[in-house]
Amino acid sequence: MMHVRHFTPHFLRVSFVSAMALVASGCSMAQTESFTFQADIPENFTVSPMAYYESASGESCSGHNLIQSEQPKGVRPVEFKLSLTDTAKGCSMVLTKVVLHIEGQWGKRELDMSLQTAGLSIHDEPSEAVRTFPPSGPLVFQGQCQWLFRTMGPYRYIVKILECRALDANGVVQKSLAGGALQRDQLAGKTVKLVLTVAKEEQPYFGRSWLETPKGWKPCIETKETFRCQTPPTFTDFKMPDGRDCSVYPNCTE
Structure with a gap:
């Protein structure tokens, strides 16, 4: 053969x-x-x-x-x-x-x-x-596959990671x-x-670095001790793949 x-x-x-x-x-x-x-x-x-x-x-x-x-x-x-x-x-x-x-x-x-x-x-x-x-x-x-979003690089561009489970x-x-x-x-x-x-809603890849608000997910600065959002949270901005400066995902602006 x-x-x-x-x-x-x-x-x-x-x-x-x-x-x-x-x-x-x-x-x-x-x-x-x-x-x-x-x-x-x-x-x-x-x-x-x-x-x-x-x-x-x-x-x-x-x-x-x-x-x-x-x-x-x-x-x-x-x-x-x-x-x-x-x-x-x-x-x-x-x-x-x-x-x-x-x-x-x-x-x-x-x-x-x-x-x-x-x-x-x-x-x-x-x-x-x-x-x-x-x-x-x-x-x-x-x-079911789940899209997980995160920021990457010095300009904090949004990228997505695929996770598929039984x-x-x-x-x-x-x-x-x-x-x-x-x-x-x-x-x-x-x-x-x-x-x-595919899951209907995307989730953050690093859940402790994002807070969900009525307007969407907002990235925050973590503490060095717990790697969780500071209390009270201090938010930061990020960029969409098309270059837009945003403060909340996925709506970009609040």
């Missing part, structure tokens, strides 16, 4: 058609088991899965193989085919985890973005952590990253879906 180090959905479709043509012509080819990963993500977000493979049990080779999947920004729906097995340097490899790289764009400039990760771990044995597939449809993992069955945000555990022998031919939403 050919070792694939970089593939796209288009490449997979072409490979599948080629394989069917060979079978029809009398050639035999082993079909690689795979599963489908889908993502339902907010506008201005992208997800790129990175699949990690390790040597199969009993193999003498060491190390791991890495396959990166990419999809152009803005392409919907987000969908990838991920192989459960691979070969590298003559060694049989099995998928052990998928790291999901999440990129969120918060501003108009190319650098106005932030990165976060989610993940899928692949288990050989059943465990309490492993999610089971429903009778029909995809296995869905829910997550949601439980009741929609409560968890401390763990979005994603979860899967059992290998349940995956072939199935679909796993990540559904991400």
Whole structure:
């Protein structure tokens, strides 16, 4: 079986058609088991899965193989085919985890973005952590992303940091990253879906450095002892990404 180090959905479709043509012509080819990963993500977000493979049990080779999947920004729906097995340097490899790289764009400039990760771990044995597939449809993992604002640099420009966490069955945000555990022998031919939403309100990255007022969030000078706002608070100004001088976020002026 050919070792694939970089593939796209288009490449997979072409490979599948080629394989069917060979079978029809009398050639035999082993079909690689795979599963489908889908993502339902907010506008201005992208997800790129990175699949990690390790040597199969009993193999003498060491190390791991890495396959990166990419999809152009803005392409919907987000969908990838991920192989459960691979070969590298003559060694049989099995998928052990998928790291999901999440990129969120918060501003108009190319650098106005932030990165976060989610993940899928692949288990050989059943465990309490492993999610089971429903009778029909995809296995869905829910997550929520939160934009956290802060100031940076000598001119105190506003920047934003992305934080994405798992949601439980009741929609409560968890401390763990979005994603979860899967059992290998349940995956072939199935679909796993990540559904991400964004919290309605932004929060300060350093909560002790901002005070919430009826007009919005105001940055304050901290004490050296507690790293909290002084009492009474002494406020300072900051700049929006477009260069405006502001005193309250996100309204800029009071």
